[in-house]
Amino acid sequence: MIWWPREAATRPPVRPLPEGYALCTFRLGDAAEHLRLMHTAGFAEWGEKELAEAIEKSLPDGFLVIRHIQTDRIAASAIAQRVPLDGFIEGGELNWVAADPEHRGKGLGYAVCAAATRRFIESGRQWVCLRTDDFRLAAIKVYLGLGYVPYLFAPDMRARWRRVCASLGIDLEGTRSVLAPLTVEARESGTVQDAFSSPSSGKLLGHEGTLMEAAEEFYGGFARLGTLWVNGVSVALDTPVSEGAAIFIIPNLDGRTRRPVRTQLSAAMTA
Helix, strand or coil, rough: EEEEEEEHHHHHCCCCCCCCCCEEEEEHHHHHHHHHHHHHHCCCCCCHHHHHHHHEEEEEEEEEEEEEEECCCCEEEEEEEEEEECCEEEEEEEEEEEHHHHCCCCCCCHHHHHHHHHHHHHCCCCCCCEEECCCCHHHHHHHHCCCCCCEECCCHHHHHHHHHHHHHCCCCCHHHEEEECCEEEEEEEEEEEHHHHCCCEEEECCCCCHHHHHHHHHHHHHHHEEEEECCCECCCCCCCCCCCEEEEEEEECCCCCCCCCCCCCHHHHHH
16 A cells, blocks of 8 residues: 655646647546456456446546547546545545556556546545555556655565565665554543553553554654544644544654655656
């Protein structure tokens, strides 16, 4: 999984289309042509059921296609979809990215993903992610170039990303990355900080000990934790919470490292 950092919303990605192509929204009459594209791109499982679900989940004007004007065929597609993030924050997922091999080398995959990402930003989505396979190196290179960053949400993610980055000629330790969010359940009424301070006042789900201890072990200190949310609303340490409330913590970028963040993708990210 790859994560779109919220601060990147101030510089949404843009990629002009080559001559002869147009960015459009999906029309119901495009179903057969879109099915051809998806099968050509390797999504053999794509059918009427998947299309109906994609339409239902897509943001308004979020089902995007790039059309080859001369033939009126769809050359690339991506969908900006609504998705709740662990039930706390309404987020988005960039999904079902496909490009026709006949139009390879024209930057259409980058362009349609950039347009879908801008749609997320315009809709006010707080967090955006996408899922992909380790072997889709060309697609991953596009996503990293757009500004998405590795999301290290499972124990094996760092090793997997290290292999992927090595194949792309990138140093994972020198790139920005995001660690998995944490959730603290308040065991008694008080403030957010109270829930973080002792096992009797707050339970860190999925970890032993307190959030303060986990912050030091996994993120290099409490100050690196980033944004706090309760029921989809941003909160501060002194915000009152009731017993049973779930506090969702989104770590800052590169939360594991204690040194300034370097990136080898800056040129691609600003292209």
